[in-house]
Amino acid sequence: MLSGRVALVTGAAGGIGLATSRLLLQSGAMVGAVDKSSSLKSTCDALGEEFGTSNIACLPCDVSDDDALKNVFKETSRQFGSLDIVINNAGIGDERYWKKQIKVNLQSVINGTYYAMELMSPDKGGVIVNVSSMAGLHPVSTGPVYSAVKHGVVAFTRAMKENVAEKGIRINCICPYFVDTTMGRAGLKALPEAEANEVLKNGILKPEFIAKGIMDLITDTSRNGAILRANPWQGLMYQRYKEDMKSKL
Numbered sequence: 001m002l003s004g005r006v007a008l009v010t011g012a013a014g015g016i017g018l019a020t021s022r023l024l025l026q027s028g029a030m031v032g033a034v035d036k037s038s039s040l041k042s043t044c045d046a047l048g049e050e051f052g053t054s055n056i057a058c059l060p061c062d063v064s065d066d067d068a069l070k071n072v073f074k075e076t077s078r079q080f081g082s083l084d085i086v087i088n089n090a091g092i093g094d095e096r097y098w099k100k101q102i103k104v105n106l107q108s109v110i111n112g113t114y115y116a117m118e119l120m121s122p123d124k125g126g127v128i129v130n131v132s133s134m135a136g137l138h139p140v141s142t143g144p145v146y147s148a149v150k151h152g153v154v155a156f157t158r159a160m161k162e163n164v165a166e167k168g169i170r171i172n173c174i175c176p177y178f179v180d181t182t183m184g185r186a187g188l189k190a191l192p193e194a195e196a197n198e199v200l201k202n203g204i205l206k207p208e209f210i211a212k213g214i215m216d217l218i219t220d221t222s223r224n225g226a227i228l229r230a231n232p233w234q235g236l237m238y239q240r241y242k243e244d245m246k247s248k249l
């Protein structure tokens with residue numbers, strides 16, 4: 001389905017980013033895997049074993065370092081000959097380091113979007129998917145700065161739809177509920193008991209389910225500026241805004 005397409009995934013060493021990288025490779029894409037984790041190399045080696053070493057580029061990088069992020073975007077395009085898909089996924093969820101949250105969870109998404117616009121070819125139908133959170137739609141008292149930056153990811157994605165469309169690119173966003181990853185488990189642990197029990201009652205999503213939602217945003221060429229919610233009781237569902245209703249009248 002994505003044969004010959006080139007993707008860059010940030011936060012690819014684990015969790016949602018790893019699940020998304022695997023699904024992209026299974027679908028025939030080549031993947032530039034970006035992460036600051038020391039486990040990135042072993043992850044890429046394993047993916048190379050399974051999908052072919054020529055289809056994966058291991059690109060260590062701290063996405064909050066603007067120049068380093070720009071370099072891995074350029075390297076992905078250089079190594080594979082183009083850049084068609086960008087998944088701005090890397091993120092942290094720790095209010096003790098709230099300034100770092102702003103840099104990792106929002107600044108890197110903005111930078112990644114602009115770098116993608118510079119490198120994507122206007123006639124190849126590029127697509128950017130930004131990973132926000134349910135906290136990007138519903139403020140969470142235990143994560144005020146996390147909520148703020150994730151709201152920013154949603155707003156930035158929606159605000160950029162016309163700007164990217166001028167370059168033949170689409171930009172979309174996914175907002176997951178709790179997902180069974182390192183961050184998700186830590187976030188759950190940090191909740192007051194009653195709230196944690198509520199989350200467990202609602203259910204925890206699998207990273208592979210979010211990867212499928214991201215794939216939908218990549219392959220559905222009708223979607224630009226779309227906000228896709230992912231929760232255990234409704235599955236994948238597009239957020240509706242009044243301009244969507246107007247356009248449907």
Ligand SMILES: NC(=O)C1=CN([C@@H]2O[C@H](COP(=O)(O)OP(=O)(O)OC[C@H]3O[C@@H](n4cnc5c(N)ncnc54)[C@H](O)[C@@H]3O)[C@@H](O)[C@H]2O)C=CC1
Nearest residue numbers: 011014015016036037062063091133178179181182183184
């Ligand atoms: N797990 C969950 O419950 C939810 C997660 N999300 C979002 O999904 C995205 C992925 O999170 P998960 O896979 O759950 O977390 P995770 O912690 O399992 O994976 C995040 C990956 O990003 C990498 N990373 C973190 N900071 C980085 C930096 N400065 N530079 C490069 N790589 C960096 C980590 O090394 C890790 O491999 C994040 O943006 C998160 O906010 C959204 C909603 C729910």
Ligand SMILES: CCCCCC(=O)CC\C=C/C=C/C=C/[C@@H](O)[C@@H](O)CCCC(=O)O
Nearest residue numbers: 093133134135138143146177178187229231
């Ligand atoms: C600080 C670390 C957070 C861990 C990673 C996440 O982002 C987990 C998800 C964060 C927030 C969840 C918010 C839940 C809100 C509920 O009150 C409910 O109203 C959600 C409604 C579901 C929907 O709108 O689809």
